[in-house]
Amino acid sequence: MFVCFNIIIVIPTAALGADDKIIKIGVLAKRGPVRCLEQWTPTADYLTKAVPGKTFKVVPINFEQITTMVEAGAVDFLLTNSSFYVELEIKYGVNRIATLKNNLLQGTKTTFAGVIFYQKNHPDIQSIYDLKGKSFMAVKETSFGGLAYGLAKIQRGGH
Numbered sequence: 001m002f003v004c005f006n007i008i009i010v011i012p013t014a015a016l017g018a019d020d021k022i023i024k025i026g027v028l029a030k031r032g033p034v035r036c037l038e039q040w041t042p043t044a045d046y047l048t049k050a051v052p053g054k055t056f057k058v059v060p061i062n063f064e065q066i067t068t069m070v071e072a073g074a075v076d077f078l079l080t081n082s083s084f085y086v087e088l089e090i091k092y093g094v095n096r097i098a099t100l101k102n103n104l105l106q107g108t109k110t111t112f113a114g115v116i117f118y119q120k121n122h123p124d125i126q127s128i129y130d131l132k133g134k135s136f137m138a139v140k141e142t143s144f145g146g147l148a149y150g151l152a153k154i155q156r157g158g159h
Helices: 033-050 066-071 082-092 144-156
Strands: 006-010 022-028 055-061 077-081 095-099 102-104 107-109
Touching: 022 033, 022 066, 033 055, 055 066, 066 077, 066 082, 077 082, 082 095, 082 144
Parallel strands: 022 055, 022 077
Antiparallel strands: 006 077, 006 095, 102 107
16 A cells, blocks of 8 residues: 645746636545536636635546646636645646545544555565566556555565
């Protein structure tokens, strides 16, 4: 198991003081746009009530769109994973403003994990490091928890 954080970042050109009355919050829609809107629209509604003269709108973004949305300045704020955050900070100068804490039945969580399955009767695979030089499938090439972090750990090697 491996760990990484979800980060909220702000696009450097965005400002709550801007003349635009609609503030767009881009959200990485890991489970699709419908689920994204169900989960985050209440937050946008709360912010709309709390910040006079502004309307907050959730913009679901899929993995493939996130870089182009930031590059185009299509969102004012962004909720994404730490892998995209680092890439966007380097390329576009975005800044983090908060770390997401998930309230779950087991308590508050600030991490997420990935899982790698393998056949039990595969004697040459006893740890993640044994995958070095082997082929395997992943959920999505751009997924931090689904590939990138585990792949980096495999490539570093060690025990």
